[in-house]
Amino acid sequence: MQVPHQHDGPAAPGTSPTASPWGPAEGWSPGEPPGPQGGGGVRDDHQGTTGAPHFAGAQSSGPRPPRAGQDEDDAVELISGDQFSVLIRQSTGNANTYGGHHNTALSLNLGGPQPVEFQQILLDARDVQQRHRLYQHAPVPDHQLMADCLKRNHIVVVVGARGGGRDTTARVLLADTCGSNRVAVLYSAGGGLAQALVEQADRHLTRGYGIVLDLGTELPAPAALETLGLRAAQIGAHVVLITESPGAELDALSPYAFRHTGPDLKKVLEAHLEHELDKHRAGHEQGDCPQHSLQAYLRDVLRDPRVDDELGAGLPVREAVSLAGTLATFLHRPPEELGQAFGAWRNRLRTMARVLLGLTAQASDPVPDPHQQPLRIAYVMCDGLPLSDFIRVGTLLCDEVQRAETREAAPERRVFDLILDQLVETGAGVAAAPDAGPPGNPRRVRLAEPELMATVIEVVWHGPGWLRAPLLRWLQRLAEDRLERVRSRAAVVAGLLLRHDFDSVYRDLVQLWARSKSARDRQYAALALAVAVGAGDSWLTARIDRQVADWARSPAPQLQDSAARAYGTLVGTRDVPGTLEALEALGSRRTPVRYASVAYATAALFLTPDGAEPVADALGRWVRRPDNEASPLRHAVGTLIVLGPYAVGPELPSRPKLAHQAMQEPExxxxxxxxxxHALVDPAYSGLAWALLEQWLLAGDRDEELSLFLEGFVSRAAADELLTRAGFHVARMARRHPASPCVRRVLRAIRGRRP
Incomplete structure (x- = not known):
């Protein structure tokens, strides 16, 4: 997904028509590696608009300084395209792991390609060789066809769901073609990566080497795919693109694209179990583990019907690998205990969490270091965040926990309490291996099993009861942090807690955010509900739906705004038509006019895979409603401002989606x-509307059909009292862009309508 440029500098509230009550919009840092960012994927290193320094663990004797980007007086919220793109990234960043929704958005490509920065890492040859060896036991269907395509065209596209083994398939394909020591991975954030790689081919493609690039949910444009294959062939390199596009038609990408259906999980289990047993045998004296006993155990396991039950449809490949590792530990156990292996595997994350937190220790064992338990909790909660964030927020949790403890004297804080190798040992199943994932500066917390975060939250909440209050206070403090990624992580953790204890967590935390005068807090309430809905629990989902409906009916303007924000998340995207009805009802009340949330939510629905048509129909109804304070018309105009910069997709990167719809249907x-x-004359939107119109006209320079459409469309929109104003603004555009044929064409059409 590409998004409009994100303003990074601090701005005083009210100084710009695009200023946001959340403070400056914080974008992706160039050179920062991608990956699942549980805080919504928004990364920043900025302080809030107040510029007040914030130190972890610092005790203040006076009142707290204003929080970053706080809207103290619940001021009118102005529409901001930058802020909307932050919300979209926040939602998509949580979609895969914590619950969220997959929006598809591509910004207009006006000034040439958006800059994309790649990071490249050469994979360890031993790891590639091991994957290659194990893969031979369970190759995926069409493997040979993919291999032939890669050798013939120097490029292949592997389309499949995450967790289906597509990454291993890509590495094996390249290892066969280039060699195990010549396989590298490219990492980048954003969208349009295939086109960006075409433009940077000389920098990232090397003769004799293979490259794997994950495109996320984006399908490459056919033209970009063909060009990339030609460039790779000229250089002598090979490229495998992997993407997740369920239901996508691949005919347009023929002959390069193949659907990855995943390997036979039982064969995967067999290969990895045999590998684990061989490793076990190698570590024992000769004769202790004879080969025939290993083969007998392997045969017994594969015949056990419980194996087929565990390897049910939809199990990720890495889960089958994990099951093999657990089964290998039962080699020397009595056969009747084999059933315990399946229970141990299903419960492995809970066991790991209890061991990590010291909850399995006997009462007579020494009391653990007072800082280790909260630090370990914080470590797991910070999965994907920089270590500097973990150190800071971990110290805050230590402070909150110590306030709840009963001690004769406060424990000393020693310098070496935060030795990470002792706190969370690599290889113990918690921290990922150092080479797992993209290269990073700064270093990040990376868990070996991402699901461990939700498990630790459950264990902490239902374990030591006295930890509940410190944990909620800690989340409240994180929600006031200067960094967006930390604040969003607080909302994510709150959402995971809602899955286990909705009433308590809602009452003591989420409700406070929903009633807050801070628009940012209200957005975190919405994000927390979205994460909770991501659990797929029908009872919890119905409970959340009722709660959001109660917010929408409330006379409190803050709760109405929180409802609208929730409708722009997974809470609303599950039922686009029903959510549009709820937003229309909200937009017909007076109070939501003060906020941008209805427009943001409507735009978010538009960007979902099936949302463009019903949202366009709704906007057509809303714009024909009377123009008053109790009308959704103002929200429809705001939605135009927000959605205006988004293009059809990679196939038409310079055509606005709204314009494309209008070009297809007269209605x-x-x-x-x-x-x-309405937008061009509305005092609240006219400045943004003229700027958006300029973007559309410049986009017409690269799209002849769009240019012809805009020539007649703009002149009709500028009829009557708008004609003189339109002539003035478009003439200014022509002076700023003298080489733009579309601007000149539209200016002539406007002048031709003058009497």
Whole structure:
């Protein structure tokens, strides 16, 4: 996904028509590796608009300084495209692991390609060789066809779900073609990665080497795919693109694209179990583990019907690998105890969490270091965040826990309490191996099993009861942090807690955010509910739906705003038509006019895979409603401002999606015409609307069909009282962009309508 440029500098509230009550919009840091960012994927290193320094663990004797980006007086919220793109990244960043929704958004490509920075890491040859050896036991269907395509065209696209083994398939394909010591992975954030690699091919493609690039949920444009294959062939390199696009038609990407259906999980289990047993035998004296006993155990396991039950449909490949590791530990146990292996595997994360937190120790064991338990909790909660964030927020949790403890004297804080190798040992199943994942500066917390975070939260919440209050206070403090990624992580953790104890966590934390005068806090309440809905629990989902409906019916403006924000997340995207009805009802009340949340939520629905058509229909209804304070018309205009910069997709990167819809259907064109006429004269939106129109006209320079459409469309939108104003603004655009043929064409059309 590409998003408009994110303003990084601090701005005083109210100084810009795009200023946000959340403070400056914080974008992706160039050179920062991608990956699942549980805090919503938003990364920043900025302080809030106050510039107040914040130190972990510092005790203040006076009142707290204003929080970053705080809207103290619940001021009117102005529409901001930058802020909306932050919300979209926040939602998509949580979609895979914690619950969220997959929006598909591509910004207009006006000034040439958006800059994309790649990071490249050469894979360890031994790891590639081991994967290659194990893969031979369970190759995926169409493997040979993929291999032939890669050798013939120097490029192949592997389309499949995450967890289905597509990454291993990509590495094996390249190892066969280039050699195990010549396989590298490219990492990058954002969208348009295939086109970006075409433009940077000389920098990242090397003769004799193979490259794996994950495109996320984006399918490459056919033209970019063909060009990339030609460039790879010229250089003598090979490229495997992997993408997750369920239900996508691959005919347009023929002959390069193949659907990855995943290997036979039982064969995967067999290969990895045999590998684990061989490792076990190698570590014992000769004769202790004879080969025939290993083969007999392997045969017994594979015949056990419980294996087929565990390897049910939809189990990720890495789970089958994990099951093999657990089964290998029962080699010397009595046969009747084999059933315990399956229970141990299913409960492995809970056991790991209890061991990590010291909850399995006997009462007579020495009391653990007072800082270790909260630090370990914080470590797991910070999965994907920089270590500097973990150190800071871990210290805050230590402070909160110590306030709840009963001690004769406060424990000393020693310098060496935070030795990470002692706190969370690599290889113990908690921290990922150092080479697992993209290279990073700064270093990040990386868990070997991402699901451990949710398990630790459950163990902590239902374990030592006295930890509940310190944990909630800690989350409240994190929600006031200067960094967006930390604040968002607080909402994610709150959402995971809602899955286990909705009433208590809602009452003591989420409700406070929903009623807050801070728009940022209200957004975190919405994010927490979205994460909770991501659990897929029907009872909990129904409970959350009722709660959001109660917010929407409340006379409190903050709760109405929180409801609208929730409708822009997974809470609303599950039922786009029903959510649009709820947003229309909210937009027909007076109080939501003060906020941008209805427009943001409507735009978020539009960017979901099946949302564009119903949202366009709704905007057509709303724009024909009377223009008053109790009308959704203002929200429809705000939605135009937010959605205007988003393009059709990689196939038409310079055509606005709204314009494309209007070019296809006359009724949509009439609705869009009304939206533009209102936007260009509305005092709250006119400045943003003229700037957006300039973007559209510049986009027309690279799209002849769009240029012809805009020539007639803009002149009709500028009819009557708008004609003189339109002539003035478009003439200014022509002076700023004298080489733009679309601007000149539209200016001539406007002048031709003058009497």
């Amino acid at each position: 949509r064109e009439a609705s869009l015409l009304l939206l533009w006429q």
